[in-house]
Amino acid sequence: MHADSRFCRILASFVTLLTFANAFYIPGYSIKSYRDGETIPMFWNKIYSDQTQLQYAYSELPFVCPPSGRKALSGLTSGTSLTLNLGEVLRGDRIMVSDYELVMGEDQEIRYLCSQQVDAKGLKWAKQLIGNHYEAEWIVDNLPGATSFVTTDKSRKYYAAGFKLGYEDFDRFAMEPRYYINNHVTLVIRYHRAPGRGGDHGKKVIVGFEVFPKSIEAGNRDPATGLPEDLNSVEHGMELDLRANATYVHGNVTYSDDSSASEVEEVDSNGLLTIPYTYSVYFREEEKVEWGSRWDMYFVDQEDSSKIHWLAILNSLVISGLLTAVVAVIFGRTIRSDIKGYKSEDMEGGKTKLKRKVRSPLRSPRKSLEKLGGLLDHADADAEGDLSSDDESVEEITGWKLIHGDVFRAPAYGSILAPLVGSGMQLVFMATGLVVLSCFGVLNPSFRGGFVSVGLALFVVAGIFSGYFSARVYKTFGGVLWQKNVLITGTLIPGLLFSTIFVLNFFVWAQASSTAIPFGTLIALVALWLLIQLPLVYVGSWYGFVIVGAWDHPVKPNVIPRQIPVQSWYTKSIQTILIAGLIPFAVIFIELLFVFKSMWEDKSGFYYVFGFLAVVCVILVITVVEVTVVATYMQLCSENYHWWWQSFLVGGSSSLWIFMYCAWYYFVKLHITGFVSSMLFFVYSFLACAVYGLLTGTIGFLAAYAFVRRIYSAIKAD
Template sequence: MANADAVGAPDFTIGWSIKSYSDGETIPLFVNKVYSDNTQLQYAYAELPFVCPPSGRKQGTGVISGTNVALNLGEVLRGDRIVVSDYELEMGKDEETRYLCSHKVDRAGLRKAQEIVKDGYVAEWIVDNLPGATSFVTVDKSRKYYAAGFKMGYEDFSPTTGRPRFFINNHVTLVIRYHAAPGKDGQRGKKVIVGFEVYAKSIEAGNRDASGIPASIHDVRNGMELTLKKNVTAAAVAEKFAGSSYIPEEIEDVDDDATLTIPYTYSVYFREEEKVEWGNRWDLYFVNNEDSSKIHWLAIVNSLIISGLLTAVVAVIFARTIHGDIKGYKEVGMEEGKLKLKRSKGVRSPRKSAEKGGLLDQADGDVEPDISSDEESLEDITGWKLVHGDVFRAPSHGGILAPLVGSGMQLVLMAIGLVLLSCFGILNPSFRGGFISVGVALFLVAGLFSGYFSARIYKTFGGQLWQKNCIVTATLFPGLLFTTIFILNLFVWAQASSTALPFGTLVGLVALWLLVQLPLVYVGSWYGFVKVGAWQHPIKATAIPRQIPQQSWYTKSIQSILLAGLIPFAVIFIELLFVFKSLWQDKSGYYYVFGFLAVVGLVLVASVMEVTVIAVYIQLCAENYHWWWQSFFVGAGSALWVFLYCVYYYFNHLHIQGFVSSLLFFSYSFLACTVYGLLTGTIGFLTAYAFVRRIYGAIKAD
């Protein structure tokens, strides 16, 4: 999955190892990709037709410029294409102006450059695993913060014609901020890099010396405009526009073989930063986000309030309604699926209290000598107790529900692992691509539990072909994921974007799917089906299904799913704003507040469980025993609201342009909501099953 001609770069890829430099030691600069908030298409910087191509010369570190850096799976999936550049940096050595190259651009390359500038693309360069950043200060000018990346150019408008003009940033000033290395390296005068700032500007191609150095790098009045011009005389212009009051300032060349030469230069400055150490060098990328901590706390308080109200409702259901019903019918037993009242001979038939709905105590001496039976069926029992003979009846299409729950359990375990590793700091921004790579690994390992739960539920539903269920479980969600990614890749490939996955990566993903996940799911399925077996229900289902009465509007499937899903969505709504902003708007930013996310996630899980209990209880009280699928959909109901919010976010907060970018946005949103729905739906299903077993098992026990 890494590039074929990649070179190893352990200090770069690991991310948490300290690299110290001596004065004069070469520091490699890597170029990665360009990206924009206005589109989902990314491009490899080294492959752009208007930048200096790598020369292939050997640098002081022993690597050759143009060599691809070995990437992990996460980096490839996020569109990284990291290449060693020709920029030469030596620790402690300032370079006021240095010439890089002059690159000729044809018409096709010029159009691509104009498109990149027009769409607001930002370039990502890397030094010592730090992304090159544009420096800003807070509103009160008390703190400095970084925004990763720098603009590729800017757009202006002609004062005479009003037409847009595009300028390329062909000069960069690189500021490397360093701090004394810790320990013995620092005593020997070595330094560590704690900041990498890039300041880009556009300088015209003319007024340069023989070596390509501009007369002044501070004169930006005339930038490097992306246009093809032809030198013509004033007489030729007057002749061409004879009789017209408009005389253009410039004439575009119409020759197909015309080119534009873009000179590239750069400056390098090293500055000591005493206040920033290597351990907290990433803090500057998050300073601007610290002001949002109050909003994160608001999200937690909002979640806790909603969850607290739900907890109170569930407590009432358990403590008063269900407990009261069970206590009132504590003399009721279960025999072969029929609810009956046990009575001693010579005791008067019980009467149902109109006030309490329970059984009246029997008066002394009140006997009926003509009773000929020890048991009498209760004909006036109502509510959830009436469906005791059908509540554990296997659902229709259980062969699909079991793999869905198994896949959901796989995602639950993956999500728990990712959040925990992120909270402990193992997954951090310096571990580039680590979140995705570790997520894939956790997903594969969790295939054991996916097969186990799917097989047990499948056998509980009465299934016998566990091998078939195993294959469905192992291919249902991964198959949907791979098929969607493959189809999207066809569109992205056509755009020559680095977002497209290489063919080798696709083959590698298929190999992981078939050679790793499928065997793990098989082992889990075998153990769950053969060794452990089905869950035993406290009550056996009757032979003839009970007729379900007419349902109220709020107990019908669609209405209950939408209403129940709205509550968990309200729990995560505020935190969802930050997640969306990090994913879709600040592609250069990093979502790092996993502590807040973990708390909100716990409250979300509790809310899904409580909402499912309430919804299933209401459904059973309405004498509707089809709760299996309903509990899964109720738990996953908030995924519908999240997707609707994605649509709202697209039209009101994003500026995505083009069909392919829009297709990528909605496809990724659909996949993310599918993952979320499977996860929460599984939680809802397992919670509902535990709840139903508890209440009907309590009746049988009494």
């Protein structure tokens, strides 16, 4: 046990230092300040919608102005794609320098960007994207462009990242929808005085980036500049329709009631719609918002829901408290009284006499206690006589005490259970690291893609923990081919995850979505898996199997397995798993609402109340431990010694209810359309629930294992 603790402490310290070294942003540091007249680059990222899981790179849309590649902005050339970290690539980011010119402190009432010609195919796609409520994400100084809102009491303003590509209007006369694209944006850059000496020298920091989109018709523009005559009084928007905007369609002249042949052609003779794009820029000082708290505007909604988070914690504490009381009764009264009553000391002659009564042959298949094994090593021959003679002061041997000779018998398919436990410990380490780093602010929205990148790094490094625990459990089960166990541990769970994602990637590729993982990234993931994680699994397995070895058991299994009596309905596997899973699910289901909303509805939003999440996770772990211990104790009391797999399944059983909760959330809360998007939702939900079940199942298994060893060790020690 000392070797275990030293090994874990050394590795945990090393990985923590490594993670902190790679984190590039902590609130209050890495401040970028600008002087008046300094150019500020603006980046295009992607478009997304809460009705689909497919995202697209904004710069690749056929109906927007492509970057010219000729403008130099703060050392960056427009049209240049930024190098992304692994997390950004996996989350579908595609960041490119745009042609928009932003100069600190200089307002621009209106500027012309370009005119983009779109064919019928491009218009059809634009209508589909607008109909699916797609939003665009632009970035300035690492802040996503946001749509501003006001709280219901009008006391505070808050941001929702992204802005609409366009809007849909229903034509009551034609009985069909009409689509308008937002071809003008008003950019409001909010700044604050730079902290420290930079502010004394007139430098400023950006604390807000607001985008106000608008649709402006193509007519009534200056032919020389392409700018609308009056930006404030626009009668019609830019409709995505060839007939509504056309002066020439396939060579046939078609005039509207208020059009003339001298007007600027919006559709040429080939049926191409020309969409003019313009923008305005305004800089406004924000005195109340500091640079270190600029992200708070995106989380006002989460702050307002703090009462619900406290309600979730209170709900979790009540459930966990009741379970704790049950476990305390089991440990403090029932088990302790069983252990004390199991043996009684007779000080006469300095010998220990066992005063027990054998169960009737009608009640138990075992007719004698000749095979009590290690539990009777210190008893003399006189104790055997007392078993049948002293009927007044004896206690009947029942329940978990009867199966002492079978409780540590190796389970069926132990060669699969051991790798699952090892992979579960790998996930425990990864999840703990992510929650801790998030609570300390190392992982935050400014570290774009950091949650995924650091999570993958922790998972790969934790391969050494996976190998260590898998090897020890494998050897405890009597395994000898530890190299084979290394291969299974290192490839089973990562291989299943990678294979599933690889197959899904084909469907996403077919949709030309930026969510599709590039082939080079897939090769990098395989390299991380086979060249780094697998060797670490080997090192951990070698240390756990060869150096440390198996866990010791207080009782050796009998040669002949004991017959298991007929079980009650509530102790059967399926019923126990379903009932036990409800309790951990009840602990976390309120907090799951916020997690799901952040993941599936607010695609550009961020879940940032990690303090509440950490508290709920701690209560969840305690609940899983207690539920598994109670379920294992009830199973042993029913004389069923097949607890190994049962404890693992009970620990992870709440994942079944979470998956059903995902299905309910899909049909009731979401508005996802399309086969591919629906498939992605359910497959990703299944993978997430499987990972969660593996993590909590491992915690339950180790808790039940420690519990069983403890109670049977106490009997042997008495």
